[in-house]
Amino acid sequence: MGKSGTLLVGTVGQGVMRSADGGETWGRAGPGQGMHSDCIVRCLVSHPERPEVLFAGTDLGLYRTDDAGARWQRLDTPMNGQAVWAVAIDPADPARVLAGTGTPTPPSIYQSTDGGATWERTRAEFAESCPAVGVPRPTAIAIDPTDPRSVWLGVEVDSTRRSLDGGSTWEHAAPQIRNPDVHNVLVTGGADKRVFVLVNDDVWISADDGASWTNVGVRQVFPWHYPRGITVRPDDPRTVFVTVGDTTPGRTGAIMRTRDAGATWESLPLPGQPNSAMWVVTCSREDPDLMFAGSRYGYLYRSDDGGDSWVRYWRELSEVSAIAHVPA
Numbered sequence: 001m002g003k004s005g006t007l008l009v010g011t012v013g014q015g016v017m018r019s020a021d022g023g024e025t026w027g028r029a030g031p032g033q034g035m036h037s038d039c040i041v042r043c044l045v046s047h048p049e050r051p052e053v054l055f056a057g058t059d060l061g062l063y064r065t066d067d068a069g070a071r072w073q074r075l076d077t078p079m080n081g082q083a084v085w086a087v088a089i090d091p092a093d094p095a096r097v098l099a100g101t102g103t104p105t106p107p108s109i110y111q112s113t114d115g116g117a118t119w120e121r122t123r124a125e126f127a128e129s130c131p132a133v134g135v136p137r138p139t140a141i142a143i144d145p146t147d148p149r150s151v152w153l154g155v156e157v158d159s160t161r162r163s164l165d166g167g168s169t170w171e172h173a174a175p176q177i178r179n180p181d182v183h184n185v186l187v188t189g190g191a192d193k194r195v196f197v198l199v200n201d202d203v204w205i206s207a208d209d210g211a212s213w214t215n216v217g218v219r220q221v222f223p224w225h226y227p228r229g230i231t232v233r234p235d236d237p238r239t240v241f242v243t244v245g246d247t248t249p250g251r252t253g254a255i256m257r258t259r260d261a262g263a264t265w266e267s268l269p270l271p272g273q274p275n276s277a278m279w280v281v282t283c284s285r286e287d288p289d290l291m292f293a294g295s296r297y298g299y300l301y302r303s304d305d306g307g308d309s310w311v312r313y314w315r316e317l318s319e320v321s322a323i324a325h326v327p328a
Helices: none
Strands: 006-011 016-019 041-046 054-058 061-065 083-089 097-102 108-112 137-143 151-156 159-163 171-173 182-187 195-199 202-206 226-233 236-245 253-258 278-283 291-295 300-303 320-326
Touching (some): 006 041, 041 083, 061 083, 097 151, 151 182, 195 226, 291 320
Parallel strands (some): 137 182, 226 278
Antiparallel strands (some): 006 016, 006 320, 041 054, 054 061, 054 083, 097 108, 195 202, 278 291, 291 300
16 A cells, blocks of 8 residues: 555554554554553544644543644543543634543543633533433434534434533433434535534434434344444535444444435445444545545455445554545
8 A cells, every 4th residue: 555644543542543654564652752651542633724733532631733633632621531432523723622521531622712721611401311322322422514604513322412502501401312322423515515424323414404313223224233433524514424233342343425415325335344344435636536444343444436345454453433534
């Protein structure tokens, strides 16, 4: 695989793994690079205008890198000592950043309007405990690309929330989705805007900004019934990818693609059977044909043709939680 920038993989217990040569060699961000030892990384999010700037949500708070992960600094925030599970940056105003904490620390949503220098806790109520995970956690924060005041929040296992004031206050949303085990949320742009909510046994889609919802019926349409990750092709909001598995961590999985905003789906060919549920998938903003995906138990994949074909990297990692790509 040729050189194509820097690949960063967030892991559970091995911090951020980094390759700057197309996956040929890898290094781990540890204390020598500014990150605490055996770090649990829950999310990696890159700046929409400066891709070399990324935030990492970890078990001890929020980290930032300004050089594509070569060095990291833990930010001094109210989230210090808390597990940060989700981060979102407003593409229309990158100075506005939202972050959410959760399991095993109390769930909260924080907002920054100065690029992460200062933070305020927003008004959001969560269950004290919930089935399967105990203390709930935010699995995804999705800022509407057509209206940044509208923000969607998925909580595992405490259902869906929405903010109509940019994230300052939150209310329960999508009551039609009765399964509270929300794994991910996504809002696409364009004329055919869709809101996607992934729960542990289905994918729900709204074509009218959350007023009504239809479910895909993954048990009949997908090869497996446990959706987890989701991303949209940057240059085509009708093309969306979803990772799926048989369970968590599971024994196998797949990557699903829709090219018509969720009306129909196809399973993409992977080289051999994954070793667990497929967990994360992402597209390069600069080159949408360049994609990366990971299984829960550390298989990494790359596609150079928008998902039509995939190759697997030689490197196997510990549990994968996030993937980010920084162009050369």
